[in-house]
Amino acid sequence: MMMALGLTLYIAKASTILAIVFCSIRLLRGPTAQDRVLALDTLWICCMLLALLLGMRFGSDVYFELAMLIALTGFISTIALAKFLMRGELIE
């Protein structure tokens, strides 16, 4: 049973890394700037999920705080980039 759980964790980590690769391709290729911002936002969420999965793998609580920090920083950076796209400057 525990072997099945370890295998599932491997599958989940592999598919999260696959999602990160997809987001990186869209980030590098995206035709417009808003595509790149959207890809970066999804990339933050995927990295947060990867930190959570690593925490489940090692059974440690430290990764939870890492995931919390990644979620906070991702939200703030996405808002700043969206404001920059709309106005062309951040602090008016």
Add this chain to the structure above:
Amino acid sequence: MNAATELSACLVVPIILFLLIGSLLTVIGALGLLRLPNFMQRIHGPAITITLGAGSVLIASMLLFSGLESRPVVHELLITLFVFMTAPVAAMMIMRAAVYRNLRNRKKES
């Protein structure tokens, strides 16, 4: 999984199901972001990743840590609450920026 040798089967099966559903939905959302042809269609893909994918993985993590420490562990609810509150705000800001930029480009062309 060295510390988790004493989890019972009725806890492991839901964890496995939630992990599989969450990882599958994460890949599907990212694939939609990669493959859809238009920005207005492309913004729908990551919504799946953020709500259902992250929610399932967070529920699985909550169940696993509750089983490991043999008491209810609910501090993953903090991340769930934060992500579910901020994801619509971020999507709306990106969407509004895209609409303004499209309007500005169209005005510049005509």
